[in-house]
Structures are given as structure tokens and as C-alpha cells.
Amino acid sequence: MIVLIVSIVLLALILLRVPVAFSIMAASILGLGLLGGLSNVVGVFAVIPTSAVGSFSLSAIPLFILMAHLVLESGALGAVFDSARTLVGRVRGGTGIAAVVAGAGFASVSGSSTAAAATLAHTSTRTMVEEGYSQRLATGTVASAGTLAAMIPPSILLVFYAVTAETSIGETFMAGLLPGLLMATALGLTVYVMALRGHAPGAHRSPLAQKLRAVLGLAPVLLLFALVVGTVFFGVTTPTEAAAMGCLGGLILMIWRRRLTLDRLRAAILGSVVSSGMILAIIFAAYVFGHFLAESRMTPAIVDAVSALEVPSALIMALIVLLYLLLGFFMDQMAIIALTVPVTLPVVEALGYDPVWFGVLIILAAEIGLITPPLGLNSFVTARASGIRLETVFLGAVPFIAAMLIVVVLVFVFPEIALWIPGLMQ
Template identity: 35%
Template sequence: MTLALMIIALVLLLLLRVPVALALLVPSLVYVLLDPTASLGIAVQQTISGVNSFPILAVPMFILLGNLANASGITDRIFDAATALLGRIRGGLAYVNIASSFGFSWMSGAAIADAAAMGRVQVPAMVSRGYPRAFSVGLTGASSLIAPLIPPSIPAIIYAVTAGVSVGALFMTGIVPAVLLIIALCATSWWILRKRSDLREPGVPWSERGRAALGALPAAGAAVIILGGILSGIFTPTEASGVGVLYLLVLALVYRSLDWRRAYRTLLQTVETSGSVLVIVASAALFGWVLARERAPQLAAELIFTLTDHPIVFLILVNLLLFVVGAILEPTAAILILVPVLAPVAVIFGIDPLHFAAVVIFNLMVGLLTPPIGLVLFVLAGVTRTPIPTIIRGLLPFYGAMVVVLAIITFFPVLTTWLPAVLGFVE
């Protein structure tokens, strides 16, 4: 009864548009105050423990990494290099869009950062060259989902801390789904633009292509440092985030593209974003403790076993649930609320924890593009000054591509588990 009341209170607060952190914190504190065996001291301890974690320190560092890449003009260099190399192909700027997002993803780790950085560059460039605005914005939104799938994926860090799995293993888990998403977006773009022979960029001399590629090469060093350091065992993911920030800071100073005013704005933006994320994490830690105390995972398992005892059916039910939750709840909050309940049930069904993590993260990232709450929709609307209905219209073909990729990683778990196993992240 107590558990049901807490969940009802959480849902009501979220429907009333109360900030997620408060919606998690208020029912938890009421529970603690009314339970004679609990105390405020325990509540404080559980709340602090949620953020008093070495892996969670990577979150603000990777947020700073993405903001530095954007503020220092590194995103423009990536876009220029991709345009020089791919623009001559029919519909080339569509592939430039995807390739630029892939390049920036190794530094951002978040779809919102990718959409904000790339939207301001790619959409005006595509529209000015004759690409439909809806298609341009829709593709930019869809390609922004590459960022939270590959290192340094911020949702992966949040999930790993919440579920108690290896951050490095989860980083590797997302690479194959990201590649599948890239292939799906390229195939969809080709189909839409296959008859638009006018959408070609002028030929670029090889010397200019070389200069553009060399200009973006130092930016690629961030990906080499982060991924190479983690794979080689030199850095933990948290340490890699700090080294990556230092590398980009030095690069920005060499480029002379980061003055004191821009640096201050970058730090302020990082503090605001990190603060909002970590407050939710702290509140969710107390809420998760209450759920565990009330045996929520065990009760959820018993309920699901009354519906099915087949792992595939369970994954389908989880995907349907996440489609709904992702449309109304920000991914970090959704992970912190649902994973403590669903992840133990997945283990009971015999589902690999990394496979389940990949399914959950990918599904919730699609929610960033799904109304009514999809945050990437609002970011793109603000950056590109495009009405949200136009963005959704442009996204419709790409929704199909994303659902196909989700189905593939759901029904073929080896695609998400073999790379971490090959690289030695799992025994």
C-alpha cells in the first residue's frame, strides 16, 4: 500500500510539472518521516551517497568537454572537414550531418549538446543549399542520438552507477548500436534524396580536402585519448574525462578561440547543466532506497511473471513501457526511477545486464525526439527557429529507422555484448 501511494504521488507531481528532483524527493521524505524505523539522518546519508561516487564525477567533466568543443569552434572544424570529404556525393550534406554528429559525439556524450552545437551549423547550411527545412532539422535531431550511445555517453554513466555495472563495459556496449543507427540514418537519407541530383556540393580540390582534414585531426585526438585511454587501461572513464578536458583546453588555447568571456560562459553553462543532473541523481538515490526497502523489484518481478515467463516478451513489454515513459520523462530521471526496479527483474529472466542496458538507453534516447516532452525538439526549435510540428514532420521517416535499430538490438543481444567481451570488459 505504501509503495503504491509513493508511485501515485510521484506520477501526480510529474503531471503537475513539479521539477523531477522535487517529485522524487518529496514522497521519499514523507515516507521517512512517517516510518518510525527510518530517520532523517538515513535520508541525508542515502541522498549524499547518490552523488558521492567516483564514476559520477565523470558526468560534469564530460559535460564540460562537450561545451568546450562547442565554444572553441572545434565543431565548425569537424563540419568543414566532413563537408570537404563528403559534400560532392548526391545529398552529400545529409551524410556530412551524420558524420559531423558522429565526430562531435566522441566529445559531447549528450544528445542535447549535439543538437545545440550541430543545429546552429548544419541546418542553415543545408537549407541554404536547397535541402527541405523539415528534412534538415529532422536529420539533425535523429543524428544527435549518436552522442548518448558512444563514449563518453552520459546516460551510460548514469545507468552504470544506478545498476552497478562497469562504466567502461557500458561504453563499449553502445558502439555497435551507434553504428547501426548511422547505417539506418544514411539509408533513410539516401532513400529520401535519391532523386535529388541537384543536391551536390561543388568539387573541392584535394589540397583543400587535405587542409580541412588536417584542421579536424587535432579534434579527433580527444576521441583517441578518451577511448584509447580506457581500452588500454591507462585511465578509468572518470580520469579520461579529466584528461580530455585538459586536452581540449590546450587545443582551444592553441587555436586562440577561447577568450575569458567565452570561457566563463562555458563554465557557467556546465555548472547549470551538471547541477540539474546531480540534484536529480541525489534525489533518485533516496527514492531508490525507499523502493528497495519496500521490495519494489521483487514485487515487479512477481507481477511480470504473472504476464509472461519468456525473456523476449519481457523485453517487448519493457520497450512498450519505455516508449511511454520516454515521451513524458527526461532520460536521466527515467533511468534513475525505472532501472533499480527493472534491471534485477531482467537478471531473473536471464537477460545480460549489458544487453538490457543497451535496450533501455536506446529506447529512452528516442524519447528525446518524442512529444510532448522531447527535449531535443525544443533545443532544435530554439537553435534553428523552426516550429516543432515542422521538426516532427521531418523526423517521421527517421522514427521508423530508429525503431528498426531498436528491434535489432532487442532481438539480437550478441550485437551489444560481443564487443565488451572481446575487449576484456566482461569475463
């Protein structure tokens, strides 16, 4: 009964648009109070703050966020789009494919889907529409390409999942690389197919000298990606140390592109502090919520109930993934992880599945919600930045949603897609 009351209160607060961290915290305090009174709440708060946000590994999150903001302020994403457009322009729908490449490029040096979508909307949507792309295809491409930042390392969501699930941050971090590249490929193929159906203009060619300059334009972002991801893969650094080097790389990129000013540096630091504070607040609230779940004994009861079911484990896993897909339509991805992983992960492990693979799978499923109604944060950002109607963006995202669902099914059926690279690290 107490768990039901807490769940109703939590859902009501979220529907009332109370910030996620405060919603989780309020519901958790209510639950702890109902279970053990005020002394129980005080006891939990005497221990949780330090254990929740005091770990060294957790510092990777604000550092990766700062790295993303530095790269964003450097203007490198616009250069990536222009370079990719030059290199793949001979392919029909090349400018749209270039937008996907730019999304993957930004994802490789940041972990912010929303920032990627907003920047891509400013840099590429207008270019595609001016070239003759339909508004649906242009905005759908940009909104979906922004979701790549949720999967391609360094991904803030993957780090957040690793902290919540207590898995290896390095392995979880690297597990997203192949699924992320597979997702980027699927989105690029979708653009190509839509272009063949007449939603985009024909190809255009660029001189060889211009293509060589385009390769040089991609080099800084590729080098920064290799620095951050490569050092983690080979065990040279921890994710936190790699994030610190990434921040230095982002600062050097600003200097090299002559974009380092006091105002831009202040904007990068302020944006990082605001985003980091929000995420750390969610982590703190999630720890308190997890303590409530432990005291309520709800998780062991669910595990026992699921274990007693006489149905194939694959069917149970499919239903869990479907749940995450549906939750993504209505909730923020971090909130989904914070609220559900303490409950679903023990069930998944009891069924014999790998927790790192599970993290990649649920993030792939939940990120589809970034471009679908009613929440569709990336679609909202794209519509606002491009000045195109929100309904057009949602309609343009439909073929990309189909492509993303295919990738989710592939990773579900073939776990090696996510686990192969982490296996090489062991």
C-alpha cells in the first residue's frame, strides 16, 4: 500500500511538471516517513549525500558536460557539417546525410542530445530547405541525428546509467559505440531512401581540393574523439581522466578556431554548472528513492514474482524494453533511468542477462521518445530553432523512428553488438 501511495504521488508531481529531482525526492521522503517515521528520514539523509555524489567516478559527468559546452562554443559542429556535406555531396540526399554525420560528430565529443539538436537545427535545417529538401525530411533528420549523443561515447546517459546500476563506467561507456554507429548508419540510410522518393534534391559534386580541405575540417573533432575514447578503451585513463583531457582538448579547439573569449568561456562554464547541478540532484534523489525501495522490499518481491512466471525470459525482456519505449514518450530519459533501473535491473540479472547490454538497450529504446509526441524534446528544440511547425517535425521523424526501432530489435537479438568492444577491454 505504501509503495502504491508513493507511486501515485510521484506520478502526480511529474504530471504537474515539478522538476524531476524534486518529484523523486518528495515521494521518497514520503515513503521513508510512512515506513519508519521522521527518524528514518533523518537517518537516511545523514548518510546519503556523501555516498550519492561523493565518488570520484561521478566527476566524469560534469567534466564531459564542460567538454561538450567548450566544443559547442568553439563552433566546431558547423565545420563538421560543412566538411561532411562536401565529402558526401555526390550521394543523393548528401546534405541530409551530412547532417547525420555532423550529429554523430557532435555526439563523439559531447553527450547532450538537446544541444546537438539545437545546434544542428541552426546550422543545417535552413541549408537543406534552401537546397530543396522538404521541411519534413530536413527537420526529421536533424531531430533524430541529435539523439545520437545519447549513445555514442562520451554519453552522459551511459555514464548516468553506469552510476545508477553500479556497472563499470568504462565498459558501459564503450558498449554504446557500435550501437551508436549502427544507429547513425540507419538514420543515414533513411535519408537516402527518402531522397530517392523525391523528398530531397539530386547530388552535387565538389572539387578534389575542396574535399581535401573538408578532411582537414573533420580532423580536430576526430582527434578529440580518439583522445577521449581511445584512452579509455586501452586502459590508459579512467573515464574521469579522459573527460578532463577532453576539456583541455575543447579549450585548445576554441583557441585554435580563435573563438576563445571571456564571454564564451563564461557561457560554457555557466551552462556546465547548471546542467551538472540538475544531473547531480537527480542522482541524489535517485539514491534516496533506492533506499526507500530497499526498505519497502518491493524489488525482491518483484524478482520472486517474475522468477515464478512460466514464460520465456526473452518475452519478459521484450516487455521490459517495450515499457522503456513507452516511458520515453512521456518522461525525461534520466528520470526513467533513476526511477526504474533499481527495480528492473535485479529482474534482468535474475533472468541471466548482462547489465551493460541492458543499459545500452533501454537507452536506445528510451531515446526514441526524444523525437516522438507528446514530450519529444528534440523535436520541440528543432521546431523552435528552425522556425518550422512542430507538427511538421513530428511527421518528419516518423521514418526515422522506424529505423531506430529496427536498431533496437537488432541489439536485442544480437547482444554482441553492444558487448563486443567491452569484451576486448577485459
